[in-house]
Amino acid sequence: MASTLEIRDLHAGVEGKEILKGVNLTLHQGEIHALMGPNGSGKSTLAYVIMGHPQYEVYSGDILLDGESILDMSPDERARAGIFLAFQYPVAIPGVTVAHFLRQAVSAVRGYTAQKNTNGPVGSNLIPLREFRQELNEKMRMLGIDPSFARRYLNDGFSGGEKKRLEILQLAMLRPKFAILDETDSGLDIDAVRAVAEGVKQLVGPDLGVLIITHYQRILNYIEPHYVHVFYDGRIVKSGGPELAHELEAQGYEWIRREFGEPVAHA
């Protein structure tokens, strides 16, 4: 049965400042949703709150995965439950290679680490190295990532485009049920957008629900969304089909502003 990720009247913020002001959104596995909205409207905040970033507080509302609240789950538990976030700004972690990190991540998400066998042979709680290497090479090839990246440090010295591609590589390796792509297309040149979009396109299907946060139509040309939502001042103010994205691209957010007013700061 297809999984659902449901966000119900979510109010959240940081240090008492409300940023999300009643978000309602339901994703089913196999669906592609686009979320568009002006800078500072709270899109990344929504992504972080879904992933469980400790800096944000949930004031009310709920996030449910297959009907069960995930609010009490830590970020790693959410990841293991099948939620993935491709970061708008991935952090660089020096000294940790892509391969080492990914082997750990894949093992954790696929349950190798959980069935820790303290008496077993060394490494028995990790995905077998050969199997892992083979899969990694395959996915890197598919996404047009040079094999040398496996030995480089996580995002360290990566160009903007390389970082985004690495996020998609991780998505491909971790095979979540739901993926939130936070501006994976921003800061990329035309070729890179195509590469990233085609990578994502190969991953979409009945087993993946995607929430694409973007400012541009171009990524949606490759991955046609089933639904488009307009995010404004901490909530979704309008939903529609793919045509809504074209409308926004053509007209900007002015008409939204006129309709819903200037954002109000809540203390």
Next chain:
Amino acid sequence: MRIQERTREWTFTIEAVHALSDLLDEPDWMRDLRVRAWRFFEEIPWPTGKEETWRRTPLRGFHLDAYRPFSPERLREIPTEGELATVYQDHLAELASSGELIMDEGQAIYHHLAEEWQARGVIFTDMHTAVREYPDLVQQYFGQLVETDANKFAALHYAFWRGGTFLYVPRNVEVTLPFQTLARLSLPHSAGFYHTLVITEENAAVTLLEDFFGGQEGMHDGVVELFPGPNSRLRYAHVQDWDMTLWNFGTQRIRSSRDSEVIHLISSWGSRLSKVWITLDLVEPGARGQLLGVYFTTDHQHIDHHTMQNHIAPACASDLLYKGALKDESRSVYQGYIKVWPGAQKTDAYQANRNLMLDGRARADSIPGLEIEADDVRCTHGATAGPIPEEYLFYMESRGLDRTQAERLIVAGFFEEVLTRVENEDVQRKLEATIADRLGVPLEDLGY
């Protein structure tokens, strides 16, 4: 030797110095050196804690009287090579080498030097054999760099030194695989005094990795002297993996000749308290040296590194990077001095000490010092201490790693930057294994 002498329990006295020299059947010059060192030891006062170098490292709880300088009786308790195979196999297996030396309680119990290098004049043996078989060579270098009166513990070391590595690489010989020493103290309450001496002649190249371990409730007082000759390359990695109950003291010094390239790395994982002085003397133009350090402290551990980059000749470069991760109520002290002598123009000297604070109660002190008496000099130093950035942890956690896994991976990565500077994959792998060991996980758990 009289019967009662054989079973006598030696304490730290001049008689014991002579008895040890007798036991080892040493030449006069070595006996004289020991005696001279003993006099210095008696002259130099015990640190009071007011000296700059001792201010942050209290010796409370250390009593030399609790140890015996050596014990001929106890040496017989050392397990034989066969019995030890299991202990050492793991250590040796991690590294393919040109030669191995295994010592326990100062005694060599296994020794191997690849034929190829022996034929080309490389000497790799334990210090006592070296004193016996290559007296002139040893006398020319032994104790010439770390002076017998360098500090209280160096003096004590020279009076009672026992065991250690001697490595000599003749002109134009470039040894490909590293040499490896395992120096152990297998008996409890031991006092160890290992001495390391490495000489590379002109255009030679070599790598030596030394692994110090064991020493439950014991003490170790070691000296390392490295002599990179003109245009030679010398890599030295010192893995301090002593038992958590051992008191560790060390004095290490490098004298870099013209156009030589030296990499010195110390990884301080073990001991309850460790105080190590490391000095790099750049005495001829064109010499380059890297001083690298990694340490990981837990519980009430106290690790103190005191370094000196001594630019005596012009056009030399030194680059120091010490990185530590601290937990619990442990403490690290890093004191580092750069001295540029008059006339040492075109000096490049860098120094950085970075500390990762894994616990609010741990403390890292960083005390840099500069003394520059030349004007055409490039010199920087910096120190940092801070927790793991929350963003690192969240990023890793969002990919399914729990907090402990994420922390370990980040700490291992933090050290990795230092290890890659060794520019030798075998040595790097070996050091990674010791890190995993120190973090208490199989190497595989770091994803390797």
